[in-house]
Amino acid sequence: MFMKLDQQDLINVDKVDKIFEEIELNDNETDLKKSKFDKLKFFFKKRGNNLKEFMGKSPLFSYALKRIIYAFITLYIAISIIFIMLSVVTTDSAYLSGVNLEKLNIEYGSEQYHRLLDNKKRLYGAYGSVFQQLFIYLRNVTPFIPKEIIKNPSLVGTEIVGEKTTVWFYLGAFMNSASGGVPGTPVLDAFSKSIPISFSVGAIAVVLSYIIGVPLGILAAKYKDKSTDSAINGTSLIITAIPSLVLISLLYKMSIYVFGANGTYADSNFSTKIWPVLGVMLLIMPYIIVNTRRYVIDEMTSDYTKFAISKGLSSRYVFYVHIFRNASIRLVKTMPEIFVITLFGSSILVERHWSIDGMSKFILNGVSNKDTYVVLGYIFISASAGVFSSLTGDLLLAVMDPRIKLTK
Known part of the structure; x- marks a missing residue:
């Protein structure tokens, strides 16, 4: 027997067919999307495996990259904390430093005053909330993002005008002329002029400190617990114990009143310029002498030294071929750090006095x-x-000492 279908049943059958067609189409689209996702997942997994394999074959590069990433994350966090602390104590008058409100005929608290203040804050990137200002500063010091700044700004009424330019790295601008620059001018421009001067004084002092300090440290180690060691090591400890401010002040006055040197570094002769170098040397050379002595003594008392001497090798050969070579590796590691400390730390008092x-x-x-x-x-x-x-010190250590492996 056959069932007779009326027109309404045919319509329902057509709807069911369309539903199945839509389900099949959706299934095909889902399979296509799933296939694309699998391909994308496989692509990233393959690239990740290639990167992991490359990192495994290049331990120095891998170590350096990780150190740089972790260090700058820490640096950004520290900068954020310092930025927030400085923002809390920075008043509106700091942004308006050098602006004569009476000359501009602007009253404190007026609409013009607030417009001028807002424009000044925008010039420094200090508009919005504290966290907005922090975000702007972190973006400015990130070298991969282009920034538009105003160079050589000038004040016309309440507006800031100047030459707009795009830079990749921006440390901000001077707010006060007493800080060593013209308000509104980039901090980096002033730094780029002063860093070579500090570099010249610091580099000479560091080189001379190693040339003199390393032999003295070796001499103290060779004659350990004798009068030579007591004289060298004791003098280093005494110099270290004297406060830096007192030590540099005494050296500065002695250079002027005893040796007749000038009191300023600029436009002076060699007899004056040598004293700031000596001042920096007094601050860092005791550290080099003490470390050299300690490193050499550590190597002298090690097992391989005793074994080499017991095999009949001469003390002179063992010292210069084995002991000094291994001790010098540890000394080389400290050189980059000492140079940076000298450039941005120890030289502050010396540069201030001269x-x-x-x-x-x-x-x-x-x-x-x-x-x-x-x-x-x-x-x-x-x-x-x-x-x-x-990082440079660690990489130098790894290159010079085959026992150091910068891997897990």
């Missing part, structure tokens, strides 16, 4: 005048240099 136009004036004047971007710029540059100097 009026050297180096980096020290920015951190001292910036802190005293609450110039936020000068202080932050100095910290960012010095901390970044410290990161790379520490």
